[in-house]
Amino acid sequence: MRTRKSGIGRKMLKALATVASVTAVLASGAGKVLAQQSMDDPARAAYYQQFKGKRVVFVPVFMGLDLTEGWSRAMKLQSERLGYQYEVRNSNFNTAAGAQTLTSLISEKPDVIVVQNPDVTSYAKLLQKAEAAGIHVIQLNMKTNTLTYGFVGANVVQLGELQAEAVVKKCGPSTSGKVLILDGPPTSPFSAYMQYGYDNVLKKAPGITVVSRQSTGDYESAKAKSITQVVLQQHPDLCGVLGVWDNTDVGTAAAIKEAGKTGKVFVTTSGGGGAVSCKGLEDGSWDFYVSYDVPGQARDLTDLVSAALQDKEKVGTNKIVLYTPLISYTKDNVKEQSCWVLDNIH
Amino acid sequence: MKRGIVFDQQMIVFLLFAVIFIAFSLFLPGFFSIGNVVTLLRTESVLGILGLGMAVVVIGRGIDLSMIALLTVPTALVLSLAGAGYGLGLSLLAGLGVAAAVAVLNGILVAYAEIPSLFATLAVGIGLAGVGQSGLFEYDIVPWPKSLDTIAWLGRGDYWGIPYSVFAFAAAAVVVGTFMLKTRPGLFIYAIGDNPGAARIAGISVRPMMIFQYVISAIISVFAGLVLAASANNMDTRIFNLTWIYDVILVVVLGGVGLSGGRGGALNVVVGTLLIGTIINGMTIMNISYEVQNLIKGVVLLIAISLDSVINPRNEETAQQGDI
Numbered sequence: 001m002r003t004r005k006s007g008i009g010r011k012m013l014k015a016l017a018t019v020a021s022v023t024a025v026l027a028s029g030a031g032k033v034l035a036q037q038s039m040d041d042p043a044r045a046a047y048y049q050q051f052k053g054k055r056v057v058f059v060p061v062f063m064g065l066d067l068t069e070g071w072s073r074a075m076k077l078q079s080e081r082l083g084y085q086y087e088v089r090n091s092n093f094n095t096a097a098g099a100q101t102l103t104s105l106i107s108e109k110p111d112v113i114v115v116q117n118p119d120v121t122s123y124a125k126l127l128q129k130a131e132a133a134g135i136h137v138i139q140l141n142m143k144t145n146t147l148t149y150g151f152v153g154a155n156v157v158q159l160g161e162l163q164a165e166a167v168v169k170k171c172g173p174s175t176s177g178k179v180l181i182l183d184g185p186p187t188s189p190f191s192a193y194m195q196y197g198y199d200n201v202l203k204k205a206p207g208i209t210v211v212s213r214q215s216t217g218d219y220e221s222a223k224a225k226s227i228t229q230v231v232l233q234q235h236p237d238l239c240g241v242l243g244v245w246d247n248t249d250v251g252t253a254a255a256i257k258e259a260g261k262t263g264k265v266f267v268t269t270s271g272g273g274g275a276v277s278c279k280g281l282e283d284g285s286w287d288f289y290v291s292y293d294v295p296g297q298a299r300d301l302t303d304l305v306s307a308a309l310q311d312k313e314k315v316g317t318n319k320i321v322l323y324t325p326l327i328s329y330t331k332d333n334v335k336e337q338s339c340w341v342l343d344n345i346h
Numbered sequence: 347m348k349r350g351i352v353f354d355q356q357m358i359v360f361l362l363f364a365v366i367f368i369a370f371s372l373f374l375p376g377f378f379s380i381g382n383v384v385t386l387l388r389t390e391s392v393l394g395i396l397g398l399g400m401a402v403v404v405i406g407r408g409i410d411l412s413m414i415a416l417l418t419v420p421t422a423l424v425l426s427l428a429g430a431g432y433g434l435g436l437s438l439l440a441g442l443g444v445a446a447a448v449a450v451l452n453g454i455l456v457a458y459a460e461i462p463s464l465f466a467t468l469a470v471g472i473g474l475a476g477v478g479q480s481g482l483f484e485y486d487i488v489p490w491p492k493s494l495d496t497i498a499w500l501g502r503g504d505y506w507g508i509p510y511s512v513f514a515f516a517a518a519a520v521v522v523g524t525f526m527l528k529t530r531p532g533l534f535i536y537a538i539g540d541n542p543g544a545a546r547i548a549g550i551s552v553r554p555m556m557i558f559q560y561v562i563s564a565i566i567s568v569f570a571g572l573v574l575a576a577s578a579n580n581m582d583t584r585i586f587n588l589t590w591i592y593d594v595i596l597v598v599v600l601g602g603v604g605l606s607g608g609r610g611g612a613l614n615v616v617v618g619t620l621l622i623g624t625i626i627n628g629m630t631i632m633n634i635s636y637e638v639q640n641l642i643k644g645v646v647l648l649i650a651i652s653l654d655s656v657i658n659p660r661n662e663e664t665a666q667q668g669d670i
Contacts, residue, residue, distance in 0.1 A: 062584060064479055064486030092479075093584060186636055215636035220585060221487075221578045226389035230630045233385045234376040247487050247582070254579045258502060258509075276489070342484075 054084040054309050055110040059101050061118045061142065063090045065247070066274040066342070067294055068116070071140060073345045074298030075114065075305065084111075084309065093218055095122050102126040106133050112308045114301070117142045119187035131315050136308035140301060141292070142189045147319045149308060152301045154270075154292035155323040156189055160197020162328060163242050163268040166288040168205040170266040171239035180231045181213040181242045182224055182252060190244065191215070198242055211235050216244060221251030228255035232265075243269030243286065246276050253285030272297075273327060278339035281331050289329040295340050297324050356602035356614050358653065363621040370628045377631055384508060390623035391515035392574045396590075397597040397615040398522045399566030404598055405526065406559040407539040407607030408456060408463035412448065412471030413567045414590050418583040419478035420445040421571030422488040425581050429491035437494075441568055448474055449564035453557025467560075475586040488581045501577030514573050515619075518566065523612030525562075535559055539607030596647045597622050605651075622646075 058075060060068040072088055079086035089105070091098030095118045105113055106129055113135055117123050124144040127137045131148055141153030171177050181198060183191040202208050212231045216224045224243075232238055232255065241256075243249035249269040256265050262284050271277055273291025280286045300322045311318070329337050338344065371378035396413055403410040424441035428434060448470060455466035479486060490498070501511050526532035534555050537545040546552045575581040601618025603610030625646065629639045 062486070064483075064584070066485055069485065183636075212630070212633050214630060214633065217636065218584070221580060221582055222392070222574060222585070225578055226385075227630055229385045229389065230382070230627060233379070233381045234631060247580070250487075250489075250580050251578045254502075254577065 048083060051082040051084045051309055054112075056084055056086050056112040056114065056305055056309075057105055057110045058086070058088045059098060059105070059113060059115045060088065060090060060140075061098070061116045062093050063088060066276065067141070067272045069342055070272060070274070070294040070340070070345045071114075071298055071301060073342060074302050077346060078302040078305065082306065082309075091118075093118070095119065099123065099126060102130065106130050106135070109133060109135060112136045112138060112305055114138045114140055114305065116140045117144045117189060119185065120145050120189050120192050121187065134315050136311065136315055138301070138304055138308065141297065143193075144189075147321070149311075149315060149318065150304045150320045150322070152297055152304055152322045153324060154326060156193035157197040157200070158323075159270055159290050159292070159326060160194040160242075161201050162197075162290050162326060163194075163270065163288065164198045164201035164205075166268050166328075167240040167242060167266060168201060168208060170287075171208060173207055175239045176209075176235070176237040177207040178209050178211045178235050178238050179240045179242060180228065180235075180238060181210055182227065182244045182248070183213065183215045184219050184244050184248075185217065186215055194244070211238070216248050216251075219245050219248040221248050221254075223251070224248045225251035225255045228252045229259070232256070232259050232261065238265050240266040241268065243267055245269065246271035246274075246280060246286075246289070249286060250276075250280070253280065257285075273329070273338065273340065275339050275341050277329060278334050278337060281329055281334045287331065291327040291329055291337070292324045293327055293338075295338060295345055298345050300324065356610070356617055358657075359600055359602060359614075359621055360617050363617060363624060366621070366628070367624050370624065374628055374631055377628060380507070382627070382631075384504075384512070386623045386627040387512045387515070388509040389627065390619050391509075391511040392570050392577070393590075393593055393597060393622070394515045394615060394619035395518045395566060395570040395573065396594045397601070397619055398518050398612055399563035399570070400594050400598045401601075401603045401610060401612065401615045402522065402526065402535065402566075403463070403559050403563045404603050404605060405539045405607060405610060406535040406556065407542065408556065408559065409467065409595075409605075410452065410560060410563045411464065411467040411591055412452060412474060413563060413594060414586050415471040415474040415478070416445050416448060416564045416567035417571040417574070418581060418586050419474050419482070420448075420568050421575050422478060422483055422581045422583050424568075424572070425488045425491060425494065425575060426483050428494045429489070431493070434494060434496060442565065445564040445568045446561055449560040450557055452560040452564075456560070457553035457556035471586070475583070478583050478586075483583065486583045488575075488583065490575055490579045490581070494576075497572065498576045501573045501575065511573050511577055514569070518569065519612045519616055522566070526611055531555065531558065536608055539609075541608070592647070593622070593643075596643065599651055600647065 056075065058072055062068060075086055089101045091101055098118060099122060102123060103126065113130055115123060115137060117139060121144065124146045127144060127148050128146060130137050137148035138150040138152060139148055143151055143153060167179055171179065185191060214227045241252055243252055246269050253267060256262055267286040268288040269286045270290040272294035274294065277289050277291060281289055304322065376382065399413060400410060420441040423444060424437045427437035427440055452467050452470050455461045456463045499510050500514060503510055534550045537550060538552055538555055542552055597618035598615060599605060600621060601614035603614050
């Protein structure tokens, strides 16, 4: 009995020991696995820490447009992710007010100024002063004639070339070759650089006659409409229009539609590629559209803002230009385009 | 009435218009055709309608600088509400209601608080535009919704070759002209503009009438806004920031509505609009650059204002209270 009992006891002890040791091994192994799973990214804490207390100010030409609202939404969301302070100082299409804002910002010294320039010269000196004061200046889509830390936006010369090429292709020898050019404000980057792009292409196209080259003021659709009406009256065989911006060319298209010439006059325009651009292609307002892809620009912009906030070098050492890849929309490919609305911007 | 019809400003401007029109017709190929003259009228019809509203206030010895804000914000409100599925009637009512309320505020500030109309309407206009731009609408450019297409003819299409917007201007001119010359409130506005003190002694309720004249200009602004929006297929509320209000003053003063009040009428606005329309149309055909066009417009306004003060000299009586 005793031996049997002790035999059983020994066996039990052995079994218990085995279980215990196996458990111990398993436990220690599992522990190792767990430890490998939870390891902090060593860059993370420092990354988020460096944005604390930083300040980014956006000085747009005008809020309330799909372009500016899109860019601003991207920066606002980024500021919430990274924890920097973001604000908008709207210059409301008033260059003097914008210059005033920049002047006061130079003394306030935010870390980054994102600025959309109303024309190619007005802010140039102020932007240089801001950089001299140690502020990173990122120019957005509308560029002065000087470079600062960064530029994000369309290559407007190329934009003009794309539009002009489309018109030249359409207005061949079998047509009148008559073209109307609509501008923005005369000194705006989107007039000056775009004209250069047009000229690059048009001077090599002998069949094309520019019958009128007019400014739509501050991109007024009503003015675009009245100019187009007058020109259509003088040249009923007008072949193409080189438009300036989708919101403006809603007026251009309205004039063409009223004259019963939709589809007969080839309208090209450009813009941020938002919902209005696709709607215009679908309803025949314009036939060719160059998009500078605001969601893409928004990503370029926020990346550059983040890089500027991490930049340890003296301001002015680096000058980074990020031209947006341009996308040509036509009636045939409009279904494949993003046609973004504000909710699509992240 | 003492001067008769000879060589008052309206006559001078009309002659100027005739000379320029004939000169363009002779020397500018493509200017003189029915199509171009119709285009000329269509282009300036919104400006003309606004000018009629401004004329009512200027005749009553005020000025309404909030007209462009009153054109953009209530109209954009009508467009947004209609786009959001509220009916045509309700949307229009809301737009007109907002405009009338703002106009009453203008009137109270000028008539009761006795703030000069120049400052009161400037401030109210900026305020209204600010409300419009601070997120009342999704974007500052509000598209024309399909649901308003029943009134889209206001700015689109034509009848026998004459665009509806020209009819809208003509109709507004007839209504304002008749109101000012044939109805009691209209004549009261002339009386107030000529001499507010005398008007009060004669028993006219001067202050309520002043409020009323701002309500008229506000309603006309919304009408012009609807014509403009229907025509351009959208309402661009950014135009508040542009120089439109100067163009409106330009056609009013140019036509011969004296800034010191009590003089002029709807016909003056029509004449002023024709002159400016002819100049702008001719310059566009000649492909003159934007800056030079502005320069020429500025010079014309300067000449008109100088003429105004020579032909309608200010005396002790007209240069008193309410003068701008």
